[in-house]
Amino acid sequence: MALNTVVSTFKGVDSPRAISYYNLSALSIIITYSIVIRQTYKSKPITFLFSQLPSLLKDDNVQYLLLAIVYRLFSSRFYGGISSFTLYPFGIFAVFHALTYFETNILRFVPGVTYAKQHQISGTIAKFIKDYNERSLFVAANFEVLSIATFIWPVIKMILTFRLIRPSYFFQNIKTISLFVSLVVFNKLRFNQNKYTQALIGSYDMRLNQYIYNSPLIPASLKQSVTRARAAAIYYLSFIKVPSAPVQKKRS
Numbered sequence: 250m251a252l253n254t255v256v257s258t259f260k261g262v263d264s265p266r267a268i269s270y271y272n273l274s275a276l277s278i279i280i281t282y283s284i285v286i287r288q289t290y291k292s293k294p295i296t297f298l299f300s301q302l303p304s305l306l307k308d309d310n311v312q313y314l315l316l317a318i319v320y321r322l323f324s325s326r327f328y329g330g331i332s333s334f335t336l337y338p339f340g341i342f343a344v345f346h347a348l349t350y351f352e353t354n355i356l357r358f359v360p361g362v363t364y365a366k367q368h369q370i371s372g373t374i375a376k377f378i379k380d381y382n383e384r385s386l387f388v389a390a391n392f393e394v395l396s397i398a399t400f401i402w403p404v405i406k407m408i409l410t411f412r413l414i415r416p417s418y419f420f421q422n423i424k425t426i427s428l429f430v431s432l433v434v435f436n437k438l439r440f441n442q443n444k445y446t447q448a449l450i451g452s453y454d455m456r457l458n459q460y461i462y463n464s465p466l467i468p469a470s471l472k473q474s475v476t477r478a479r480a481a482a483i484y485y486l487s488f489i490k491v492p493s494a495p496v497q498k499k500r501s
Contacts, residue, residue, distance in 0.1 A: 250270075253267055254333040262332055263330045271320075275317055278317040279318060281346075283314060307491050309443075319427065319431045320428075328421070329421070351374070352375070356371060389445075390439070391449055397436060400425060401429070407422055437490070438491065454479075
């Protein structure tokens with residue numbers, strides 16, 4: 250992830266090396282979340298999991314796994330690269346997962362470390378997680394929400410320049426639209442069940458409304474248009490939710 254950020258900064262996200270590093274990071278994320286999900290549901294058969302798909306889709310790990318798969322599908326030399334910005338939330342989670350795993354499964358086997366030293370290191374890790382876990386979740390949610398912004402301009406540009414109807418841009422349009430829609434759906438699902446995402450989107454919405462409606466430079470007609478657009482967005486986004494699991498009738 251760090252290598253992808255450095256290489257894409259100097260050589261661009263579409264450089265072969267940046268794409269390779271991005272794909273390696275995405276693949277690592279997919280493998281990690283697949284292991285976590287398997288460990289969580291290892292006592293349940295696959296057929297049962299598919300029968301409970303709505304409940305499965307409410308699992309945070311499943312949502313992040315699906316997003317990582319989408320990133321990997323559209324990061325290639327054919328489609329081009331993807332901004333390393335989209336990987337930052339996974340990087341934040343990785344730090345805390347690695348610390349927890351180290352403390353739980355590795356620390357006691359490190360040679361030359363006394364029990365007292367293990368206790369000290371364990372306490373330091375626990376304090377770090379306690380002090381920064383909630384802040385990190387807020388920062389990660391911020392990256393997730395802002396990731397949508399990285400695709401807003403490409404979508405607008407695609408429409409304004411008529412690239413949407415030009416065959417030569419067909420696959421690039423597919424990538425842009427797919428990533429934008431995936432991030433919108435992902436963030437809406439996070440909004441439905443994550444207090445940090447709710448707080449962030451509410452904060453951004455309030456600031457935008459204050460700027461638009463309190464600014465004397467913005468004409469009233471534009472303010473009305475923004476109001477209608479906001480209401481339409483809220484209405485259509487309300488349909489993005491995990492369907493309720495079917496109620497199984499008890500046999501009499």
